[in-house]
Structures are given as C-alpha cells and as structure tokens.
Amino acid sequence: MNPLKPSHRSGSLAGLFMLLLLASHTAVAVPTHIMVRAQSLDAKFIADGIGGARVLIEDAESGELLDQGMIRGSTGDTERIMSQPHQRRQRLSDEGTGGYLATVDIERPRWVRIRVLAPYGRRQALQEASVTTWVLPGRDLTAGDGIVLQMPGLIVDGWTQMMKDGRLMIMAEVTMLCGCPITPDGLWKAEEFTLEALPELGGERFGPVEMKFSSESGLFIGEFRPPKPGTYRVLISAFQPSTGNTGVARTQRKVSLP
Numbered sequence: 001m002n003p004l005k006p007s008h009r010s011g012s013l014a015g016l017f018m019l020l021l022l023a024s025h026t027a028v029a030v031p032t033h034i035m036v037r038a039q040s041l042d043a044k045f046i047a048d049g050i051g052g053a054r055v056l057i058e059d060a061e062s063g064e065l066l067d068q069g070m071i072r073g074s075t076g077d078t079e080r081i082m083s084q085p086h087q088r089r090q091r092l093s094d095e096g097t098g099g100y101l102a103t104v105d106i107e108r109p110r111w112v113r114i115r116v117l118a119p120y121g122r123r124q125a126l127q128e129a130s131v132t133t134w135v136l137p138g139r140d141l142t143a144g145d146g147i148v149l150q151m152p153g154l155i156v157d158g159w160t161q162m163m164k165d166g167r168l169m170i171m172a173e174v175t176m177l178c179g180c181p182i183t184p185d186g187l188w189k190a191e192e193f194t195l196e197a198l199p200e201l202g203g204e205r206f207g208p209v210e211m212k213f214s215s216e217s218g219l220f221i222g223e224f225r226p227p228k229p230g231t232y233r234v235l236i237s238a239f240q241p242s243t244g245n246t247g248v249a250r251t252q253r254k255v256s257l258p
Contacts, residue, residue, distance in 0.1 A: 051121015
C-alpha cells in the first residue's frame, strides 16, 4: 500500500467525523410554552362570554407565524380581581380563567410579537393589542398570570325604533370589553359613562343627542325627532372618562314622515 495515498477506510472515517461534528453544531427546535391572557381595562379577563380572543404569535423580525389559537375560559374571580388589594407578583387568574397556552418550537432565542384580537364574538367592538418579547428555547413564559395584554374599549350594540308620534328612539346596550355589566350601583356604575348619538342624513348632521341610562342593565336611551324623511345613519359613542375606555356603534333607520 502506498503510504502517501489515503485509504478508503480513512476517508470514510474522516467523512463520519465531519458528519458527527456537523450534527453536534445543528440546533434542535425545543417546544417552549407561553401563557397569553387578555384583560379588559378596569375590568376582568376576556373569555368565552364574548367569543373569546384570538392570539397570534409571530417572529417580530420576519413575520413568520409561530403559533395561533383562541383564549378560552372564564372572566375570573371578581372579588380577587376587582376588590382585593393586589401585591407584587400576585396571581389574579385561577385555573379556569381565560387564557391560551401557546407552544412555539424554537432552536434559538427569538424576538416575538404577541397579538391579541378581542372580543372575537363582537366584531363591531374588535380591538387589537400587541407586545414584543424575547423567548428563549425551553424557557417557558407561564409564571404567574403569564403574559397579560390590557385592552381598552367598550362593547356597544346600538339600534333604533321609530315611534308613531314621529320620534326616533335611539338605544344602546353597553358593557365592558369583557362583557361585565354596567349597572346603577355595581362595580361599573352607569353614572361613570357618557353616551351620545349623532344622526346624519345626506351629510347633514344633527345633535348630539344625549343618551341616558335606563332601568335595564347597560341600556341607554335617547330620542330624536327627524326634521325630514330619509335614511338616517346614527353613530352612537360611549365614553368612560375615568379610564378613557371608548366604544362606538353604527346603525341606520329609514324614516317616512306624514
């Protein structure tokens, strides 16, 4: 055998060594968990009662979708969330509180964007909140309540009714973004909210029409006397000055006058 000429065996061993070396440097994707929750500003967690919330987890640099799903569960313990004093790192959620446990398979630290769209069952009130964070392979983000996104806004459902005497009754049902009720003497008092309606006909605006709280939970009513026939578009706005929570509804009514 020529000592200067490598044998097939030594070449095979060298190739095997290179493969093993390459494999040792190849990163393996590790399933990493992220608990995501959404909370209505000045209220409880967003959950099943209003259709849940959609969660999207993306690579913040490339836009690659890493995971997606729906927040499911309850709005949480009212006493714990709204009444009891909170201490640092105190958990407000319980096992049944609405959340989505996401799983991302990552082989290296990733900068991710977490997006939440809610309330998913009330599209007229749909809001989006997002946050970015670094995620490390195998380092779960599930401590405490997980990652909680605060979402401002109000759910407003509006409609109108034409009365025989020519008045147009404008009505709106308003709740917090979690679906929590607005009442005269509850946690979310009706007196804290301001509602008004803006009727419009062919570009001509009327009002604003003040809407006052009714005896029913979350119901506000105003009235407007249309000056001429036509299809009126009505924009109803709700505002909570103490928090900035805002919601809007749109409706319309065809008016025929004698």
